Amino acid sequence: MFPKEIEVILMRHLASCLAMPIVIVSPEGTLIYYNEPAEVILGRRFEETGELARDVWLPLIPAMDNEGNPVPIEDRPITHVLEQREPTHQSFWLRGMDGVRRHIDITAFPLIGQADRYLGVVAIFWESKA
Numbered sequence: 001m002f003p004k005e006i007e008v009i010l011m012r013h014l015a016s017c018l019a020m021p022i023v024i025v026s027p028e029g030t031l032i033y034y035n036e037p038a039e040v041i042l043g044r045r046f047e048e049t050g051e052l053a054r055d056v057w058l059p060l061i062p063a064m065d066n067e068g069n070p071v072p073i074e075d076r077p078i079t080h081v082l083e084q085r086e087p088t089h090q091s092f093w094l095r096g097m098d099g100v101r102r103h104i105d106i107t108a109f110p111l112i113g114q115a116d117r118y119l120g121v122v123a124i125f126w127e128s129k130a
Contacts, residue, residue, distance in 0.1 A: 007113040008032070011122060024111070025121040029054030029082055032120070041104065041127060043096025064093040064101075077108035081121040085110045091128060102127050 008024065012033045015022035021038035025031055031052045039045050042061060052060070058079070063071035071092050073079055080088045087109035095101050106125035113119045 005113060005117070005119055007111065007117075008119050011111060015122075021125050023078070023121075023123040023125075025054075025078055025082070025123070027082070027118055027120050029058075029079075031057040038125070041094065041096060041102055041125065043098030043100060049097075060097055062095050064095070066093070068093075077106050078121050078123050081108045081110050081123075085118060104128060 011024055015024060015033065015035045018035065019037055021041050022035050023031065023038055023042075024033040031049075031054075033051075034042060034046050036046075049057075058073045058076070063076055065071055074083075076092075077088045077090045080086075087107065089105070089107045091103070091105045093101055094104050104125045105128045106123055108121055108123040111119040111122050
C-alpha cells in the first residue's frame with residue numbers, strides 16, 4: 001500500500017507532473033510508483049503492475065553491461081542506495097517488461113524526509129546512446 005509520509009506523497013505528485021522517467025522505491029525495496037515516462041522504458045503501465053516487492057520487480061527488469069553480461073542486482077543503482085544510502089549513477093542496458101532492450105543512464109538518490117527520516121529511493125533515468 002502507498003506510504004502516507006508527506007514527503008513520499010509529494011515526491012509521487014512531483015514525479016507524476018514531470019516528463020522525465022522516475023521510479024520511487026520504499027526503504028524495504030518495494031517499487032511503490034513509477035510515472036508515465038518511466039512506463040515507456042520499463043515496458044508496462046504502473047496501473048498494470050501496481051506496487052511490487054523487491055524480489056519480484058528487480059528480476060523482471062534485467063540489466064546488462066555493454067558486453068551483454070548481467071549486472072548483478074546488488075550492483076545496480078537502486079540497490080546501492082537502498083544499502084548504502086548514498087547517491088549513485090550508472091549506465092547499462094535494460095530489458096523492459098515488454099522485452100525491448102534499451103540503453104539507459106540512471107541516477108538514484110536516497111529520499112530523506114524531515115528529521116532525517118530515510119523514506120526510500122528515487123531514481124531518475126533516461127534512454128541514452130550506448
